[in-house]
Amino acid sequence: xxxxxxxxxxxxxxxxxxxxAGIAPDKGLYFPESITPLPSxxxxxxxxLSNQEIAFQAIHQFVNEDIPDEAxxxxxxxxxxxxxxxxxxxxxxxxxxxxxxxTMAFKDVGARFMANCLGNFSQGEKQDVTVLxxxxxxxxxxxxxxxxxxxxxxxxxxxxxxxVSEIQEKQLTTLGQNIEAxxxxxxxxDCQRMVxxxxxxxxxxDHKKLxxxxxINVARWLPQLFYFLxxxxxxxxKGKEIIFSVPSGNFGNICAGMVAQKLGMPVKHFVASTNVxxxxxxxxxxxxxxxxxxxxxxxxxxxxxxxSNFVRIRHLHQDNLETLQQHLSSYSFTDEATKATMKExxxxxxxxxxxxxAVGYLGLKEYQKNHSNAYGIFLETAHPVKFLDxxxxxxxxxxxxxxxxxxxxxxxxxxxxxxxxxxxKQYLLKN
Ligand SMILES: *Cc1c(COP(=O)(O)O)cnc(C)c1O
Numbered sequence: 020x021x022x023x024x025x026x027x028x029x030x031x032x033x034x035x036x037x038x039x040a041g042i043a044p045d046k047g048l049y050f051p052e053s054i055t056p057l058p059s060x061x062x063x064x065x066x067x068l069s070n071q072e073i074a075f076q077a078i079h080q081f082v083n084e085d086i087p088d089e090a091x092x093x094x095x096x097x098x099x100x101x102x103x104x105x106x107x108x109x110x111x112x113x114x115x116x117x118x119x120x121x122t123m124a125f126k127d128v129g130a131r132f133m134a135n136c137l138g139n140f141s142q143g144e145k146q147d148v149t150v151l152x153x154x155x156x157x158x159x160x161x162x163x164x165x166x167x168x169x170x171x172x173x174x175x176x177x178x179x180x181x182x183v184s185e186i187q188e189k190q191l192t193t194l195g196q197n198i199e200a201x202x203x204x205x206x207x208x209d210c211q212r213m214v215x216x217x218x219x220x221x222x223x224x225d226h227k228k229l230x231x232x233x234x235i236n237v238a239r240w241l242p243q244l245f246y247f248l249x250x251x252x253x254x255x256x257k258g259k260e261i262i263f264s265v266p267s268g269n270f271g272n273i274c275a276g277m278v279a280q281k282l283g284m285p286v287k288h289f290v291a292s293t294n295v296x297x298x299x300x301x302x303x304x305x306x307x308x309x310x311x312x313x314x315x316x317x318x319x320x321x322x323x324x325x326x327s328n329f330v331r332i333r334h335l336h337q338d339n340l341e342t343l344q345q346h347l348s349s350y351s352f353t354d355e356a357t358k359a360t361m362k363e364x365x366x367x368x369x370x371x372x373x374x375x376x377a378v379g380y381l382g383l384k385e386y387q388k389n390h391s392n393a394y395g396i397f398l399e400t401a402h403p404v405k406f407l408d409x410x411x412x413x414x415x416x417x418x419x420x421x422x423x424x425x426x427x428x429x430x431x432x433x434x435x436x437x438x439x440x441x442x443x444k445q446y447l448l449k450n
Contacts, residue, residue: 020081022049022237025330035085035140038133038238039148041231048331049237051081056283065252070103071095073252074245077282081241086139094135098128103246105253105396108370112383114399115250115263118373121423122160122190123402125272128246129239130158130165134172136238137230141171148228149447150174151217153210156183157320157401160190162232163198174232175447177201177210180436186405186424193430199450201443202434213440223447234271235327243275244282250396251284259394260287264383266375266400267291267349268321270299270328277335277346287393289347292382294318297351299329306340317354317409318374320401352381358413365414373403373410 022037024030026047032040037049061068061076068076074095075088082091101119108114120127141148150172152162159176166174176191180202183191192200203210214231217223234240247263254261263286265273273291280286291299294316302308310325336343354374361377364370372380379397387395403410403418411417420428437443 020084021052023052024048025050025334033085034082034237038136038236039140039228039230041233041236048235048327050331050334051237051241054278054281055080056281059283062251062283062285065248066255068252070099070245070249073248074099074242077244077248077279078241081237082136086136090139094132094139097135098131098242099245101127103249105250106370108364108368108380111259111387111391111394112380113254113394113396114370114372114376114380115246115396116399117246118399118402118405120161121164123405123421123424124157124161125243125246125398125400126158126161126239127165128242129234129271130161130232132165132242133232133236133238134162134165134169137166137172138169144171146228148172148230150232151177151214151229151447152232153177153207153214154183154191155179155207155319155322156187157405158233159183160187163191163194163200166232167194167198168196172197173450174198175201177203177213177443179206179210180204182206184405184407186407186428189427189430189432192432192434193427195433200434201446202436204436204438213443216440217443217447220444223444227447233327234269240271240275240328240331241278243272244279247276247279247286248284251279251286254394254396257394259392261285262288262290262383262386262390262393262395264290264292264379264386264395264397266318266321266379266382266398267293267299268296268323268326270326270332272398272400274328274331274335277332280346281335288386288390290382290386291347291349292378292397293349293351294321294357294378295351295353296322296324298324299326300349300351302329303340303344303347303349317357317406318378320375321378348382348386350382350385352378356381358409361410361413371403371410371414371416371418373399373401373406375400375406
């Protein structure tokens, strides 16, 4: 299968080239040239398939020209060695818990899959690939963990000093091996700017193969469709139509769910739930897409003012607002509403939501006001301990720290402190 640029469909590349480049030369996002539905018996018998078999069949058509079947099976086995339970919260409301991976973020799936693909592509290549990524917290840990120990790939992660939580910093700085943490004296935007500058600096790119690891990369974006299928497998026996509410920032996750629907998965509707960064909820009302400067919230992994994957969602719906409205609703919620709902759900049911999951819950309830028959699943995208301060302040309790987090808390932090682009450049040229 080829992938074309959303800016110019005549630019077509293989899966491998799309993964290595990240973005098309004309700055368009890559998109699969076709999406062929899976056979209907796949969905009829899905309960009998293991998660790894489901993932293999679902992703096969996108990657088969570049990754042999046996290698693909191995990549999937390395990616999916943890659970994706659907947990009932109340009548017709359940959550798909995506936080049982090594860094307790849903990004573990995409990061691991991409890391394993790059590792596969770099076999037999003389030159290492360097993944350069800026993080405001959550992405970095998942990327670092996913790429740890992958031969032929080095990872350099920039994070703003003092601006990420202690847990997040430990996840970035304690791994060693092929992972280097750059502690930047500045804010996230400074990290982001340094990364962008490096990609355009030919003194670096002449010597080094640089790539990025954000959700515009097809190898991080597409495998996210797996867990929508896992949720379907667990919920099918309810015999009801399913709606998914996805807490959204860059809209890669929800867009992957829509690809699962194109593959034939029965879904009644999608809800994109956001915090006050409400570019998409506004667009869904009036058809005007107006990017904004991002606003800081307690669900900070969704503080995005110009969601990069939304063009893919528009493209999936022929860029037609009415068609899109039939498949997608989008609502935005304040921090106050998010905290109030965390409290309410905890006192009614005992379930502890993180602030991102709580935004997803709110969106689901909003949609269900007028569509009460459907079975709703909201995605819990992070474990509550990843956002410990908010959870402690809001609920007055301290969730138990899981073993994979405790393990890194004892390790020693190692980072390179830098204050300017020049220091990053010198590092990249020397290493
Ligand atoms: C990245 C992230 C999101 C947003 O996902 P997108 O694919 O960017 O929409 C939501 N919740 C958490 C916890 C995240 O880390």
